[in-house]
Structures are given as C-alpha cells and as structure tokens.
Amino acid sequence: MxxxxxxxxxxxxxxxxxxxxxxxxxxxxxxxxxxxxxxxxxxxxxxxxxxxxxxxxxxxxxxxxxxxxxxxxxxxxxxxxxxxxxxxxxxxxxxxxxxxxxxxxxxxxxxxxxxxxxxxxxxxxxxxxxxxxxxxxxxxxxxxxxxxxxxxxxPNLPELDRHLYQRPTFHSKDLGLPTTQDVLTGPKVDRVTVYGGSKSAFEAVYFLYLAGKSVDWIIRPDGGGPSLMTPLKMLGLFSSFDLNNTRFFGVFSPNPFDTTSLWHRLFRGPKRLAIADWVVLTFWRVTTWMMALSAGYGRSSNGEKLRPKLGYESSFWSPATLGVMTCPGLWDAIHSSGGLIRVHRSNIKRLTAGAVEIDKGVSLPSDATVFATGWQxxxxxxxxxxxxxxxxxSPSSELVNSPEELRWSSLRSRADHNIIQELPILSRSPPGWETASSCxxxxxxxxxxxxxxxxxxxxxxxxxxxxxxxxxxxxxxxxxxxxxxxxxxxxxxxxxxxxxxxxxxxxxxxxxxxxxxxxxxxxxxxxxxxxxxxxxxxxxxRKNSWLSETFSLYKSEDFKGVVEEWRTRNERTPQSSLKGASRLMSIRAVLLIIALVVCFGYIAVLVWSYSG
Structure with a gap:
C-alpha cells in the first residue's frame, strides 16, 4: 500500500x-x-x-x-x-x-x-x-x-568496543537471517561466544550446539541471572500453560487489580491469615521446584551456573524472565562432561583480536559472538x-530536577508506601526497587x-x-x-x-x-x-460456576464475540449475583471453607511430592 x-x-x-x-x-x-x-x-x-x-x-x-x-x-x-x-x-x-x-x-x-x-x-x-x-x-x-x-x-546491546575484535558479532534477532546462519554454521567458525541468560540465549546455544560448534556461554553475575526454564510438561504430567491459564495459579500472587475477593482477604491483603505469607511463598517455592526439576542443576558444574538467581523463590520474584524450554536435549548437552558447551558466570571486560576477555583476566578464543542480551x-x-x-x-537530564519530576517522585514515594500497606508481603521485595522516576x-x-x-x-x-x-x-x-x-x-x-x-x-x-x-x-x-x-x-x-471459574482452563475462545458483546452492551452476569444478598452470604461462607481446604490440600500435595 x-x-x-x-x-x-x-x-x-x-x-x-x-x-x-x-x-x-x-x-x-x-x-x-x-x-x-x-x-x-x-x-x-x-x-x-x-x-x-x-x-x-x-x-x-x-x-x-x-x-x-x-x-x-x-x-x-x-x-x-x-x-x-x-x-x-x-x-x-x-x-x-x-x-x-x-x-x-x-x-x-x-x-x-x-x-x-x-x-x-x-x-x-x-x-x-x-x-x-x-x-x-x-x-x-x-x-x-x-x-x-x-x-x-x-535489540539491547552491551557497550563494548568491537573494533579490535575483528570477528563477526550478531544480536539473537539476527539468527533468522540466512547470512547470519551461513556465517555461524560455516567452516571459518568453530568456537562461538554467547552472552546473556534469557530464553533467547538458550535458543542461540541450542542452535550452535546442533551446528556442532563449541560454545562459551557467558552470563553476568550481577544481572538478573539465567532464566528459569520450565518444561512444556511439568513433572511429565501436565502442561505449564494448563497452570498459567487457570485463575487459581494467580491466587497466590499479590496484585493491585483484585483487592476485594476472598482470595485477597485470605492471602494477600492487610488482614490476611497469620500464615498467609508462609502459604504464598511455599506455593511458589514448590512451583519453582517443579519447574526446575527437569533441569537437574546439580548434575554438573555447568548446571550449577544456570541455577536461577533467587533459588526457589525465583518464580515469585522473577529476577529474570521465565521461559519454557523449547530445545529438546539441551539440558543433557549442558551437563555433558567435556561437551561442546561451557558456562561462565562472568562479565565481558573487553573484546580483543579473536578473543573475549572476561573477569580475572581470562581470555576465551572466539570466532564469533552472539549477544542474546534481550530487547529494549x-x-x-x-x-x-x-x-x-x-x-x-524520559531520562532526559533536563527533566530530572524539573518541578514536574519532583512532583511525580513524591507521588510514587507515597504510592510505594501505600502498596506495602495494601500488599504487605511486598515489603520483602529484593533490593533494587528504588529506580529513577524518569524511567x-x-x-x-x-x-x-x-x-x-x-x-x-x-x-x-x-x-x-x-x-x-x-x-x-x-x-x-x-x-x-x-x-x-x-x-x-x-x-x-x-x-x-x-x-x-x-x-x-x-x-x-x-x-x-x-x-x-x-x-x-x-x-x-x-x-x-x-x-x-x-x-x-x-x-x-466466562465460566458457569465458581469451581470452573477458579480451576478450569481458560482459552482465547472463552472471549469469542466479546467485541460484539460490548457493542450491544449484552453484559454477561454471573449466575450467583442473581440469587439475592442472603443467598450470596451463605455461598460466601461455604466458599471460604472450600477455599481453605483446597489451598492447604494443594500445598500439602506439592510438599509431599517434593519430599518424595
């Protein structure tokens, strides 16, 4: 056009x-x-x-x-x-x-x-x-x-002088280009450096591994660390998206959008149960364990270097973006003794002629580098x-100390105080949340x-x-x-x-x-x-009962026709809201008991699985 x-x-x-x-x-x-x-x-x-x-x-x-x-x-x-x-x-x-x-x-x-x-x-x-x-x-x-x-x-690229390197460099975005693939799989490239720890880094390493290349995989020790990669089938039984697409998976996630529900009052709000924080963190620790089980981090030194930064609380605080392992056989290749993949938890200090220098003066021979350093x-x-x-x-120096920025900084400070009152578990947030207001x-x-x-x-x-x-x-x-x-x-x-x-x-x-x-x-x-x-x-x-709404799987089809629904203002009303106030109070009392049984039963099963 x-x-x-x-x-x-x-x-x-x-x-x-x-x-x-x-x-x-x-x-x-x-x-x-x-x-x-x-x-x-x-x-x-x-x-x-x-x-x-x-x-x-x-x-x-x-x-x-x-x-x-x-x-x-x-x-x-x-x-x-x-x-x-x-x-x-x-x-x-x-x-x-x-x-x-x-x-x-x-x-x-x-x-x-x-x-x-x-x-x-x-x-x-x-x-x-x-x-x-x-x-x-x-x-x-x-x-x-x-x-x-x-x-x-x-592409988010690190500030490194590539002039002396004299070797090809790419961002993971470029892996789809035939010219990039020809270079990386060609005979002139034997040893490749991959920099980054996100899902795109796993995919870049996998691409090079299948091409028979030797890979030095470098992940910064001071960043968010490697992504927690969950298998498509958790415990080999159910899809990780079967969890993700149910409302129950978010029950134990403190958020500002749902502040009136039973779940919020029990587990997230200021008047939550005395053991609520323990329940929430236990849920996410066990969830992380299930996600990480297939990785087998302890099988090798390579694997140890790929452990998520915050351990079993990684899926809760998310120091790095979560990912799904879409590379069959990659974990075995990572753990292979004397294999093609070597993991380094280090910074790249500089690029020199045909080499990448990392911390402690270590120099790694390198025929090409792939920056799997994410996006901006x-x-x-x-x-x-x-x-x-x-x-x-707008990180402009002209705006940093402007009256508008100072007003916004005051506003966000009050908001930070209030969100901790609203969702108290967030007071445990890992350090580093004090970002500049201009960001x-x-x-x-x-x-x-x-x-x-x-x-x-x-x-x-x-x-x-x-x-x-x-x-x-x-x-x-x-x-x-x-x-x-x-x-x-x-x-x-x-x-x-x-x-x-x-x-x-x-x-x-x-x-x-x-x-x-x-x-x-x-x-x-x-x-x-x-x-x-x-x-x-x-x-x-969109479901027809409380149990279905909480535990059943949601897919896009559940919202089919929503645009026309809005256009005609044909609002769908939950059946329970039509039963009257006294009936609703009785339902809430029953749901409170069910919720407690379900939550603690679910956690007990997970803990039992973990201990077994």
Whole structure:
C-alpha cells in the first residue's frame, strides 16, 4: 500500500504489525468499519518478533498449540510438532492468515520506518515522518494513533568496543537471517561466544550446539541471572500453560487489580491469615521446584551456573524472565562432561583480536559472538521533551530536577508506601526497587497517558505490559483502547489516573525484579483483564460456576464475540449475583471453607511430592 499524499488524513495509524498492532487494527475496524486506517511496520513481513526475518531453525513458541491464537480465529494444526510445539513458521503463518481473514493486508505499509512522531498543537493531529525502503521520505497525518511497537522492538546491546575484535558479532534477532546462519554454521567458525541468560540465549546455544560448534556461554553475575526454564510438561504430567491459564495459579500472587475477593482477604491483603505469607511463598517455592526439576542443576558444574538467581523463590520474584524450554536435549548437552558447551558466570571486560576477555583476566578464543542480551523499547520517535507527558520513560537530564519530576517522585514515594500497606508481603521485595522516576511508564491501565495534555482520546499504547496471557490480554487492551479512542469509555480525571499509574508502577517494582525495566505482570493478567472488561461493562468471568471459574482452563475462545458483546452492551452476569444478598452470604461462607481446604490440600500435595 502506498501512503496518501501529504494533506490527506488517516482516521487511525497503527505503528507495528505484530500481534499487538494486528489485533488493534482488526478491533478498531470491527467497531468502525468505515475508518481510513493504516498499519506501518519497518519489517518486510508482518509478525513483529515473529516476522519471517526473525525466524531461525528450531525457534518454537513457548505456548503449546491451542493457547496461542486470538478468540475469533483458531490456529490450525498445519506444521504443529509433536507434543504441541508451535514452530516460529506456524506463528507467522497464523498472523498472515489472521490478516487475510480480517482484510488487513491492503491497509499495511511495510518496509517503512517511522522516523519521528509529532503532534500539531493547534489541530491536535499527529504527523509521522516515515522512510520507505530506506530511501523515500514522506509524511503522513492521522487523527488518532495506536503505538503497538511493544517492549521488544530494539535489540539491547552491551557497550563494548568491537573494533579490535575483528570477528563477526550478531544480536539473537539476527539468527533468522540466512547470512547470519551461513556465517555461524560455516567452516571459518568453530568456537562461538554467547552472552546473556534469557530464553533467547538458550535458543542461540541450542542452535550452535546442533551446528556442532563449541560454545562459551557467558552470563553476568550481577544481572538478573539465567532464566528459569520450565518444561512444556511439568513433572511429565501436565502442561505449564494448563497452570498459567487457570485463575487459581494467580491466587497466590499479590496484585493491585483484585483487592476485594476472598482470595485477597485470605492471602494477600492487610488482614490476611497469620500464615498467609508462609502459604504464598511455599506455593511458589514448590512451583519453582517443579519447574526446575527437569533441569537437574546439580548434575554438573555447568548446571550449577544456570541455577536461577533467587533459588526457589525465583518464580515469585522473577529476577529474570521465565521461559519454557523449547530445545529438546539441551539440558543433557549442558551437563555433558567435556561437551561442546561451557558456562561462565562472568562479565565481558573487553573484546580483543579473536578473543573475549572476561573477569580475572581470562581470555576465551572466539570466532564469533552472539549477544542474546534481550530487547529494549524504542521511544525515540517521540521528541524527548514530550515523552514524560506521553507516559513514556524520559531520562532526559533536563527533566530530572524539573518541578514536574519532583512532583511525580513524591507521588510514587507515597504510592510505594501505600502498596506495602495494601500488599504487605511486598515489603520483602529484593533490593533494587528504588529506580529513577524518569524511567517510569505513566500509563493509565498501561494503555493511555495520564497527563491531561494528551487526554483528548487521540493516542493509545497496546502491548506495553509483559505477561503470559498474550492473545487474551491483547484482545482486552485493543477493545479498551478502541472504546477510549471512540469516546465511548468514561475515564477518571487526571489526578485519579496519576494515582492509579503510580500505584501500579510501585507494585511492579516491588513485585517483579525484572519489572524494574519494563512493565511486567507475569501471572496477574487475569485480574488485569477483569479490570479492563469491568471498565467496559463486560463480565470477564466466562465460566458457569465458581469451581470452573477458579480451576478450569481458560482459552482465547472463552472471549469469542466479546467485541460484539460490548457493542450491544449484552453484559454477561454471573449466575450467583442473581440469587439475592442472603443467598450470596451463605455461598460466601461455604466458599471460604472450600477455599481453605483446597489451598492447604494443594500445598500439602506439592510438599509431599517434593519430599518424595
């Protein structure tokens, strides 16, 4: 698609053609089918992190088949591997199919980089300066803007001088390029350095191991440590996503979205049970043990160096992002005595000619280096002086001591104090939560800026909260954003929005160690979407009984038709709410007893399994 001539106006421009951007465009068009909408992306194919350019051999989705699709288009079984593994090619094909079914292709402008975004203060319109195919420069304008670039748009590379190295270096993003694969698997490369401890590092090591290369795997001792990699089948019995996609899994996770339920009063709130903290931490310690059992860390010195940083509390505090082990046989290769893989817990001090120097003066011969050092969000398209008002991190020296920053710092300090009163277990948070206020995302519901300067319903962000319920969460965010941009969703005033953004920000910093870099809600996505759908007047509890709601599996299909449901305001009401107040009190008394029996019985079984 070619951009319109300067002077013509789009109703909505979506930046990003990954999961977030596609569902945002589809949802907006479902509500406003006549909208003149454009999707812009810098890649030559859709998919974002799942675009064709980023796919490499043995790349698999962490979610099993049946868990990774939107509610109105199931993923077919073509290309799905044994045990339900979804290869990267199947994910990309699904997104292509999604775009075809909902007629999005004709609205896309690919191979197009957004260089800058500015807002005309007089008209309120947005102007995007874009470059197509790295040559043609032009501008497009729009009434409304959705930023769906997510939090994994730019490679995060360490500050190392590579001039003396004289060997090829890559980011894990580049592993999908044929030229990268040719270099790394070619005869000139024998020994490769991999730097990083996230899931992408495991995958890079696996790729090189299968290519028969010798690997020096370096993980910083002062970072978040290696990811806790859970098997697809925990204890060889059930899928890790069978847990993740049940509400019960989040019962023992303190969060600011559900503060009225029975679970909150029993285990998370200020008047919780006396043994509540012990119950919560025991649940997560045993869960971590189950996740880590297949790794067998104690089998080798390599394995010991891959132990999660916070031991059995790693799945609770999440010092590094959790991952699913999608590399069959990798643990055995890691533990193999005299094998191809050597793990080092060290920093890279410098790169020298054909070598990587780590701590204590150790020099490792190296023919190539892969930086599996994760991603960083790119907000440079917005002028630096506008980012804070837009709800984005703005570590500009000009803003650090400004009156607005000082006011926000005071606001977040009060929020931190209040969140500990609200969720007392967070007072135990590992050190390091005191991040600079300029690094905050100031987004109400993690979707819109809190500032009144941009409260004209012209901009929204989708995919700016990392979680493990991606398709379900993105559909909720897309509908919320569509309702907001359309003027059909009431929001509180600026003060209330600021207080809520400061509150959720304080929670993330205390709750998740890796959430101190980007917004993170690992297992708290159920209560989060409850809030979003609650704002929209939709019941997000889609099951027909309390037991089913708590323990049964949720899939995207449970929310099929939710857009039309919102459009017709056909709110689904839980049956129990129709029985009257006295009946409800009796039910609550029974549920209290059931909840106690279930929780302690569940923990007893886990502890018994652990001791056995």
């Amino acid at each position: 070619e951009p319109q001539q300067n002077g013509e106006m789009y109703d909505l421009v979506v930046i990003g053609a990954g999961w977030s951007g596609l569902v945002s465009a589809k949802t907006y068009l479902q509500v406003k089918p006549a909208a003149n909408l454009l999707i812009v992306d810098s890649d030559s194919s859709i998919g974002g992190t799942w675009s064709k350019q980023r796919l490499y051999p043995n790349l698999r989705c962490e979610a099993g088949w049946g868990y990774f699709h939107f509610s109105d288009l199931p993923m077919d079984h073509v290309g799905i591997e044994s045990e339900g593994w979804i290869p990267g090619t199947a994910v990309n094909r699904y997104l292509e199919q999604y775009s075809t079914v909902f007629d999005l292709h004709k609205r896309m402008l690919l191979n197009t980089t957004v260089q800058s975004v500015q807002r005309d203060k007089e008209t309120g319109h947005w102007q995007l300066d874009i470059t197509s195919n790295n040559t043609t420069q032009t501008s497009i304008r729009c009434l409304k803007l959705i930023v769906a670039t997510g939090l994994t748009s730019n 969000a790119n907000h440079d398209i917005f002028p630096a002086h506008t980012r804070a008002s837009l709800g984005l991190p 905050d995302y100031r987004l109400y519901r993690f979707i819109i800026p809190v500032s009144k300067e941009y409260a004209d319903r012209s901009i929204a962000y989708i995919g700016f909260l990392r979680n493990t319920g991606l398709p379900i969460v993105l559909e909720a965010q897309a509908l919320w954003a569509t309702a907001y941009l359309s003027g059909e969703l009431d929001i509180p005033d600026e003060t209330a929005r600021e207080l809520e953004a400061a509150r959720t920000g304080a929670w993330i910093r205390r709750r998740y160690v890796c959430g101190r870099k980007v917004p993170f809600a690992l297992v708290d996505w159920f209560p989060y979407i409850d809030v979003l759908y609650g704002d929209l007047g939709i019941c997000s509890r």
